[in-house]
Amino acid sequence: MLKLAVLVSGGGTNLQAIIDGIGSGTITNTQIEVVISNNRNAFALERAKKAGIKSLCVSPKDYENREAFHQGLLKALLDSKADLVVLAGYLVAIPPCVVEAFPNRIVNIHPSLIPSFCGVGYYGLKVHESALKRGVKVTGATVHFVDTGTDTGPIILQKAVEVHEGDTPEVLQRRVMEEAEWKILPRAIDLIANGKVTVEQGRAVVLEKER
Numbered sequence: 001m002l003k004l005a006v007l008v009s010g011g012g013t014n015l016q017a018i019i020d021g022i023g024s025g026t027i028t029n030t031q032i033e034v035v036i037s038n039n040r041n042a043f044a045l046e047r048a049k050k051a052g053i054k055s056l057c058v059s060p061k062d063y064e065n066r067e068a069f070h071q072g073l074l075k076a077l078l079d080s081k082a083d084l085v086v087l088a089g090y091l092v093a094i095p096p097c098v099v100e101a102f103p104n105r106i107v108n109i110h111p112s113l114i115p116s117f118c119g120v121g122y123y124g125l126k127v128h129e130s131a132l133k134r135g136v137k138v139t140g141a142t143v144h145f146v147d148t149g150t151d152t153g154p155i156i157l158q159k160a161v162e163v164h165e166g167d168t169p170e171v172l173q174r175r176v177m178e179e180a181e182w183k184i185l186p187r188a189i190d191l192i193a194n195g196k197v198t199v200e201q202g203r204a205v206v207l208e209k210e211r
């Protein structure tokens, strides 16, 4: 059984997709041990409670400095005994001490086709604003392993989504979530839980892509 720690900051629709995937059996051999938010008011925490999942707030505001916060986050993750850390809309940069403790055992969902519209400063609506500004006709989402860079780790799954004439950032964000994020994040977790993802020479290899 793959044990997950899911890190969240906001609405938690990606968390909900994982909870629903486990419930419906599209994600197998997996259980969520803990949901951790940096933001006490994140609606994601309500979703965890409703699903009967342990939830915690580990906020930088409750620590003396950044280093103490990082150690607090690391401790919460180690205490959870999680095998895989899932960043599901987590808006805090993951510190090197956490990356080192979970090598190729942290996954992130990013709302573009990496390497487009990613890296420092590309989060939330900014990603979709930039895609619209550039006039791309196709965007999408990416699930990748997390390394010490920003959005630079091995890519596990990607899914393309069409951009429509007249899209606003909000409309495009919603379509990317519905058509890509809520599908490929649960799928990637199921693949990892069933031993279908390896990392070779810095690239993720998915052994069984289609279902």
Ligand code: GRF
Pocket: 008, 009, 010, 011, 012, 013, 014, 015, 044, 088, 089, 090, 109, 110, 111, 124, 177, 181
């Ligand atoms: C998603 O677009 C995710 O890709 C991004 O932040 C958003 C989180 O949404 N990193 P939610 O909290 O899962 O609803």
